[in-house]
Amino acid sequence: MKKFATWNVNSLAVRLPQLLDWLAAHPVDALVLQETKLTDDKFPTMEIGEAGYQVQWFGQKTYNGVALITRERAENVVKNIPGLPDEQARVIAGTVGGVRVIGGYFPNGQAPGSDKFAYKMNWLDGLRRWLADELRAHEQLVLMGDFNIAPEDQDVYDPVAWAGQIHCTTEERAHFQALLNLGLTDAFRLFEQAPKSWSWWDYRNLAFRKNQGLRIDHILVSEALKQRVTACEIDKQPRRNERPSDHAPVIVTLAD
Secondary structure, eight states: OEEEEEEEOSOHHHHHHHHHHHHHHSOOSEEEEEOOOOOGGGOOHHHHHHTTOEEEEEOOSSSOOEEEEESSOOEEEEESOTTSOOSSOOEEEEEETTEEEEEEEOOOOOSTTSHHHHHHHHHHHHHHHHHHHHHHHOSSEEEEEEOOOOOSGGGBSOHHHHTTSTTSOHHHHHHHHHHHHTTEEEGGGGSOOOSSOOSEEOSSTTTTTTTOEEOOEEEEEEHHHHTTEEEEEEOOGGGGSSSOOSBOOEEEEEOO
C-alpha cells in the first residue's frame, strides 16, 4: 500500500512544525507542497531529512514555491512546465517508485477578465500540453496540488453566490475537464463522500467554523493508477490547528 498527498501549507516557515507533526502521524510515500513561500537557500532540508524524508524543492521569495517530499529518492525531477516561460515557481515533478508524481500550484487568477486570469488560462494550456506528453511517457501518473478550481457546484458551499466568480468560472471548469479528457480521473470522486467536503476555507468570517469552503485541492490519477486507488480523503484536522494553513491535506491510498 502506498499513500500520496498534497497540501498547500501557505508558508512553510510558519507551518514547518505542523508539517513535521503531520508527517509523523501520516507516513506518506510522497507529499507535494504548495505556497512554501521560501527562497531555495531557506528551505528546511535538514529538518525534513531528520524526519526520514528526502525532498526536492523549487522556491521564490514571498510567493508561490513548491516541494516534493518522498520516502525514497525522486528520479527525473522537473521544475516548472517545460516549454512554458514562467518566472513563478509553480510545478515540481519526479518519479517515485515507478509513479510519475506531478505537484502543482495552479495560478489563482484573481478575477475573470484580469491579466492574472489570462495568465492562468495560458498556464493551464501549457500544463495540458505537457501532461499529454507526460502521460505518453508514464503510464502510472498522479497530478496533485492546489488547482484553484472548484470543478462542480457540489464543490462550492454556495454555488449561487460563487457562480461566475474566480475558481468557479466556465473557463476554469472547462480546463479542469480538459485535464480529465487526457485520461485522468478525480480520485476523490471515485468514492462516496460526505456532502459539503471542502479542502479550503477562508480565514475570514468564521468560514471554517461555519464549514463554508471550496474543494480546490485535487488528486488526479491516470487510468493505470486508477485501478490501484482504494481511498481518497481530505484531512480536515490540520485546519483546526493554531495558526493553520487555510487548506487541508488531501490523501490518496494505492494498492501495491
